[in-house]
Amino acid sequence: MNNKILSPLYITFTSTLLLLLACISGSKQNPPPSVALQETNQDTLTREQTQQLSSVYAQRLTKAFAEDSGYITTPPGYFGGMYYNDKGKLVVQIIGDTLEGRCKIAEIVQSNDFEIDPVSHTYSQQELFRIMDEFNRRFVEADSQIKKNFSTAAVNTSQHRIDIHLIITNKNTEKEFRTKVMNSPAFHFVKTDYGLAPQDGVSEINGLYLRTEYPLYHTSTPQVKVTFYNRSNQKILVGNHYLVAYEENGRWKIVPNNYAATDVEYIVNLNNEHSFQAALLPDIHPNKPGRYRIYYTVSSDYNPSKHKYNLVADFRLSADRKECSRIPKSDIPAPNLNIRTMETENAGNELDENEDIIYAIAEQMPEFPGGEKAMFNYLQEKAKQAHAEEKGRVVVNFLIGKDGIVRQPEIARSVNNTLDQEAFQIIRNMPKWQPARQQGKPVVIKYTVPILFEPTK
Structure with missing residues (x-):
C-alpha cells in the first residue's frame, strides 16, 4: 500500500488505519456470526x-486492539500493522515469531484467510508512521530553501x-x-525522470x-501568470495540473517542478477566463534563456472524456x-459575440431553417479523412513541400x-506574407471532412490549426 502524504501533513498510525478500513469497506458492516476459524x-x-x-x-482486529476511544494506540508487541x-x-505484519503471531491473529479474525508479512530487520507499518509523525514535526521548522525543493513524502508499507x-x-x-531536516534509514529518495514533454499542442483551437x-x-x-480563455459555445472544464517545458535541440523537455496537484475541476463559461500561476523555480534550478512552453489540458463539459484539448502557451526567457x-502584455482574445450557445438552442428558441449557426464545439466534432493524426501529417507534409526559407x-x-x-480560411496568427499565403493554399486544398453534427444533424463549425514551416535542409 502506498499512502501519499503531501507536506505538511500530520497523521497518526491509528487514524490512518481507520481511514483505510473506511475506504475499503465502503460502509459499516456488522461482521458475520463468530464461528471457529472459518x-x-x-x-x-x-x-x-x-x-x-x-x-x-x-474490523475485528481494530476492535480487538482498540481502547474505549475506538483508536488503536497501544497494539500488542507482535502486531506491526496491516x-x-x-x-x-x-x-498482517508480524514482529518476531510469525507462527505464534499468525495463531493469535487467526483467533481474533476467526479465519486463516490472510497473509503474513514478517517484520525482522525492516520497518513495520507502525514504526513507519511513528517516523512519519516525527518527520512532519521537524519539517515545519525546516529551512525554506529545502521546502522549495520538496515535493511529497509517502509511507510505502509494502516496501517497509x-x-x-x-x-x-x-x-x-x-x-x-x-x-x-531528518536522517532516517527508513528514507528512500526517489529520483524523478522528467523526460520529454508532449510534442503536440496548440495555443488556440475552436x-x-x-x-x-x-x-x-x-x-x-519565479512564476508566470497563465490564462485560459473560453470563446467557444460550451462550458469548459479545467483543473490545476500543468507542465512547464523548454526547447533544446528542437525537442521540448520538462522543467523540474513540483507537479503534485490536487484534482479539482473548475467550470469556465462562455467568454470567461481562468488564470493560474505556473512556477519556474529559478532558485532551485537556474533557467537558461530560450523558448519555454506551458502545457494545459482542458475538456468539454458536454463530453469530457472525448473532447479533450491539449493547449500550450509559448513564451521566452531572457537575461536582458x-x-x-x-515588452507589452500578450493580446487578449476578443469576446465571442456571434456564436450561438448550446444552452440558448436547448432553451427552445426557434431558428430559421436557412440560418447557419457557426459552432465552436459540437456534440460530434468534424473528422479529417483518417482522423486527427492524419490531419497533422497532411499539414506537416504540405508545409515541407512549401520549401520555406x-x-x-x-x-x-x-x-x-x-x-x-x-x-x-483566415489568418489568426501571421508570420509574413509569404508563409501566410502558403498556409492559405494548404487549407484551401484540404480534402472533404466528415461534417460536425449537433443533435444528429450536420452543422457548420469553426476550426483552428497551426502550420509549422521550417527551412528545407
Missing part, C-alpha cells in the same frame, strides 16, 4: 469479494520504507535533506485560447532586463461546412 478459498472470489471479506477481518495487497487480501520525492534529487540535495501574461520574462522570474521591460508558425481559422468542405 475457511474461505479467496482464490475463487472476485477482487471486490476478497476486499469485503478482508475488511471484516480488519494493509491490503493488490488482490485485496489482508496482509518512506519514499521522499524532491524536485531535484542528487547526492547533494539528499545529504542536505538528511542533515538539515475558440479556446491559452496565453501567458507577457510573451517575454527575465530568467530570474531592458529587453524584458519593453525561414521558420515560422502560422495559425489559420476556417469553417467546415455541413457538406464537409473547407471554407473562409
